[in-house]
Amino acid sequence: MVAVELSKIIIDEKRQDQIIVLKEKAGDRQFPIVIGFLEASSIQMRIAGVAASRPLTHDLILTMIKTVDAQMESLVIDKMIENTFHAKIYLRLKDGITKIIDCRPSDGIALAVRTEAPIFVDDDVMQHAVVFK
């Protein structure tokens, strides 16, 4: 597993698909993920500290997680299937049990920036992603 962090969000309002870039924490490798406009906006608004007048969908998820006394432990981008990244949210429940929930990386990252949960990428995925330095 490689610990990564969000390094760039490239939003082009004329396009539906947007690009975010994840960067290795202990190195220079970076790779892009194509995500939807709404998810990109949701990530950017949180990072920019812009409060939406009404809760965005990811804010709602965050409220739900807090309401049930759970905690997002981490996000793991663990697979790439037909050029699509797959991810898992590790959710620690009130009773201490950790459950693993399948998600798109975009949703996972929108939650990770809200919970400050660490983001990891599987070594194999890192090797197969379009990595640049």
Added chain:
Amino acid sequence: MVAVELSKIIIDEKRQDQIIVLKEKAGDRQFPIVIGFLEASSIQMRIAGVAASRPLTHDLILTMIKTVDAQMESLVIDKMIENTFHAKIYLRLKDGITKIIDCRPSDGIALAVRTEAPIFVDDDVMQHAVVFK
């Protein structure tokens, strides 16, 4: 409180804002709510029984609710402030306690169609909405 159901989704792919119509269950009153394209698509895909190749954000919320053994009891559209509808999700936790979570009606309805939770509208809101028969 007035029990309502989703009666129409009007999707215009050239626009960002879409319209859904809620209809009184025990009567003929209906009113429109303007929601985002993504939320409208999420509602329509579920109703049409179209499975997304990867979980949509509302599918992720549903999985989270199930994972923590909670249950969506109902959605209540309880306020209209400056022409914006506000809503609450009533979430019954594993221990039997019901928590109330603030949300946009669009997210609430996208979850209600996935959980078959009933939808209610406050009488005052119903009177102030642009109602047609």
